[in-house]
Amino acid sequence: MHVGIIGVGLMGHGIARNILMRGGFTLSFLDHPGNQPTDDLTSLGASACATPAEIAAIADVVILCVTGSPQVEAIITGENGIASTIKSGAVVVDCSTALPDSTLRMAEIVRQAGGDYIDAPMTRTAKHAHEGTLNLLAGGSAEVLDKVRPVLAAFTEKVDHVGLLGHGHRLKLLHNYVSVGFMTLLAEAAAQAADAEVDPQVFVDVLANGGGASVALDRLAPYIIDQDREGLPFFVSNALKDINYYRDMSKASGARTTVADGVSEALAAPVNDDQGNAFVPELVRLFRKEPDS
Incomplete structure (x- = not known):
């Protein structure tokens, strides 16, 4: 199968490399200023395309790995979008984090154009993308999913x-609400501990040996102890976007958002202070009190 990918960023670059190296598929990617450097991809035989339509005209599988629903909608329905040229029977695999209602609308547009659609957002991190061990949460027809499993196997551990x-996408938003919510709470506690001059290693050890043991602690501990932010290269602005998507999804279904509203408020503060490109572990620093003047 000929594979196309749109979104060669922190996550998409690892996906693209593994499609080429582990999967052995022919790959085309959208040339975009938001991409990571793509010299290694072209050296492995990948080809750059100028528009989503150019990719859709030649690809049997088109993977989307972009920020959210507005970007997905523009890629599918915009001028030179996927829906204008998609091959009959081709499958769009949306690995982005998007709103479920938007996903259903986009899938219907793709189906009307002759293609199929799977929503398959990712869990895990950019490190796992480069290692080819992402996990995917796939929604849609089992038959369509089986059709693209050989491609997905190139960059995943579990689908x-x-x-x-x-x-x-619904489960990804639930997952990210819990995950980001845990990390936001932990970052606020770690900031308070630092303000009180608690030894950071002692703070981490106490949590790890008690009720605070968690993946959230594992990911933030390197920053809490050594100010190493690379354990989770995930922008605060994207964390806020995901929490707000969760709130939108919940409000649409009539569910309560009391805690989610608080997490959103906490994350909005650094974003509004032009710190949206900080990584989530850096919330430990951003949540600290201002020094006395």
């Missing part, structure tokens, strides 16, 4: 079929 189309 869970979680239900109907849209359920992949």
